[in-house]
Amino acid sequence: MSTDPLAWLTQLEGVSSAYAATRDGIDVMLRDRGLRRTSPETTAESLMRGAHASAVLEGSASELADLAEGRGDQVAQDALRLSAVLLSTAPALSTSPLQALARLHAVASATSLPEDQRGRPRDQASADRLRRVSELLLAPTEAPALLVAALVHADLATAAPFPSHNGIVARAVERLVLVARGVDAKSLVVPEAGHLALRPQYESNLRAYRDGGERGVHAWALYAAEAYAAGAEASPLRRSAG
Template identity: 35%
Template sequence: MAEDPLSALSQLADVAPALASARAAVDDAYRHRMLRRRGGEVAAEVSLRSAVASAALAGGRYDLADARSGVVTDPLLHGALRCAQALPGLAEQWRRAPRQVLARLHLLAARGVVADELLGRPVGTEQPPVAARLDALVEVIVASGGQGMVRAAVVHGELLALGLFPGPNGVVARAAGRLELLSSGLDPRGLLLVDEVHLAREPEYVGSAGSFATGTPDGVRAWLRHCATAVEQGAGGVAEVADYLG
C-alpha cells in the first residue's frame, strides 16, 4: 500500500478529534434501520438535496420543492443534479483516471452554462504553479490508504483554490469531494448531506476555503475542521431524510 501523502494533516491541532467525532457520526448514521429497506430512496433524496445546496452555493438558489417538482429550468441547477446523479457510476474510475473524471464532472455541471468548446477543459494549466498543484492533487487521488475525510477535504479545497474549470467550478469541486468520500469507503452509498451543511454554514465555508488556499497550517486546519463538521452534521441529516420518507 502506498504511503499516505496527507498523513501529517490529521496531526494538526484539533483535527484528529474532529475527524474521530465525524467518523462516529457516520457509523451511527449507517446503522439507521430504514437503510435496510429503503436505502436507495434515501440516497436519491440525498443526491437531490446535495445538488440543490451545491447550486445554491454557486449562486442558483431554489426551493427544494421546486427542484423536486422539476419546474426549475436553470442550467446551473440541472448541471448540479447531473453531477450528483453521476457520482456512483464514476467511483470506480476516480482512482484510475481522476483527470478524466474531473473533465466529465465539468461537462455535466457546465452544459448550458458555458460555451460548448469550454466543457471539460481546465484552464490555467499552462502555468507551471497551477500544473504542479494539479499534478500533486492527482497523486493524492490515485494514492491508496489514508483518511477519507482528509483526502476529500483536500480534493475539494484544492479545486476551489485552483479555479480550474470555467463557470460552475464550485459545483465540480463539491462533487469531487463527495466522490472522494464515496470512493474512500467512508460514505459508500452517498448518504451524507455535506453540501447542505456547507450551505447552512456558508460564511464559514467560504472563509475556511479561502484560508485553505493560503496553504498555511492554520488555514489548512480551519478547512479540515470545517469539512469534518460538515461530515458529522451531514451524517446527522440521514435520519432526517429517513423520517421525511417515512
C-alpha cells in the same frame, strides 16, 4: 521520513480526533438507520438535496421543491444534472481521477460552455493543479477518507481550474470521494447541505485555505469535520427516522 502526503496534517492538533468522531457518527447513523431503510429512492433524495445545497452555495435562488419538480434556474439544473451521473463516476475517480474530474466538469457545463472548453483546464497552471489533485487521490495515505475529501474539495474550489462550475464540481468530487472510499457507499450523507448550514464558516475557511498557509489548511480541516457531521444530520435517513 514519511512518504504519506497527508501525514503532517493528521498530526496537527485536533485533526485526528475530530475526524474519528465524525466518522463514528456517520457509521452509527448508516448502521442504525440505513440497513433497513436504504433504497435507491433514498440515495436519489440525498443526491437531489446535495445538488440543491450546492447550487445555492453557487448563487442559485431555486428551492428544493423546484428541483423535485424538474424546475429551477440554470445553476440548479446544472447541479442536478451532475448529480445524476455522479455515482457512475466513482470507479474512475479511484483509477483515473483526471478523467473523472474532466467528465464531471463536462457534464456540469454541458449547456453553458462550448464543447472545446468542457472538461478542460483554463491554462497550464490549472492543468498542473488538476494533476496534483489527481496525484493526491492516487497517493497511498493513512489519512481518513473524510480528510482527503475535504482537501480535494478545497483545492478545486479555491484553485478554480476549470472555466466555470468549479464550486459545484468541487462539492460533487467531495461527495464522490466518500462513496469511492467506502465511507458512504450509497451516498446517503449530504455534505453539501452541511456546508450550506455553516455557510459563513464555509466561505471564510475556504479563504483561509487559499490564503493562510498551513494554519489555513488546518482551520479548513477542522471546519470540514464539523460540516460532515452537519451533512450526516441532513441525510434523508435522519429525516425518515424523525
